[in-house]
Amino acid sequence: MADVEEPQEEDEQPEILYENFQLPRPPPYYHQFTEKNLQRLQDLKELHGHDIDNPRTKASILLDLPSELRCLVPPEPPEDGIVLNFGDTKTNLHFLKPLSEMGIPQLYPEPIPLTADESEWTHERARYLKQLARSILLSFIELMGILSVNPNLYERKIEHLRRLFENALHLINEYRPHQARESLIMMMEKQIQKKRDEIEKVKSMKEKVETMLAGLGKEELNGTPDILPSHEASIATPAVELWKRQQRAVWAALDEELGQ
Incomplete structure (x- = not known):
């Protein structure tokens, strides 16, 4: 037995509500923008591995989508920069007419x-x-x-x-082109400053690690490290166990220095 298709969730609006509207009515496909349809579209995106957003595969996938889901996928930006807005041709090349x-x-x-x-x-x-x-x-x-x-x-x-x-x-x-240019400059300056701050933090951490390793190397040359308890230093410990304790001491010192 064929599955019965569920009716679309549409808000039944009385015609009297549109009689005194000065603006044109919204397009009929706005009824398709429901939580249920959006979730169905999201499930299909996960199924196709987001290929539905890829311009190369978008056209073929759109034909396979149910009619109520096709309008939920936004169209691609026009390649020539010309769009039709309420019957008037708009272009992004000359956004402001004289x-x-x-x-x-x-x-x-x-x-x-x-x-x-x-x-x-x-x-x-x-x-x-x-x-x-x-x-x-x-x-x-x-x-x-x-x-x-x-x-x-x-x-x-x-x-x-x-x-x-x-x-x-x-x-x-x-002023719009000037505003857009200045906003882009400000955003790029913030990104550059952020990268510089990250580089300075890496350099500072590198110096701390080098200082810590140099100190541990001096302690190793002088004998048993000071961070080991004195009563354990006098006990004959196998070489492997002593090496493990020294490694733990190094990591403990690094964790303390790095604030972890």
Whole structure:
């Protein structure tokens, strides 16, 4: 007798909940993101030895997966850097379009030529941001005055505020490449410093071990080590037993020095 397939765990949402939504409905496959399906996918990964994450074998394995589990496997990043977002083509090569291409008036000058000093444009950008912030504050105060006198005239001032915010946000977003570069530099500096600290610890431990071994060698040349009890030193002990005790004494001294 064939096994009866269990019904999918879907949240039955009344259609009335979506009537007043301004945003589009979520895709129907979001119902498949359940704890049960995620656990099934994890079990399959363990069965295939994580080959499901390998781009070379991912396509063939996806075809063998049940339909409710295929959407749980994230797609590969696009090779050409072009993606489709809500019907609009996006690219990671030009992440920030000029305001003119978006139909927004630009309220600050164009950047200086790339041949000039980069720090010069950085200072100019900061100055324009301060000017935009002051304009936003002043326009907001003017909006409050308009609303108190004639609220019907608010649209023009709201549109002006929108333009100010769009220019300020665009100017801030121009810092993103610089922020990413500085974050990468900081992360690499931390990694280098961590490696240097580890090297210094290894060198320090090496010096301690060499000092300890040199001290033990001197004690061996001078006779019976001081760490052995005096009453045992006078007893005739077989050579093998004496050698074992000396080795134990060396390890005990090293453990004490290393703090173990």
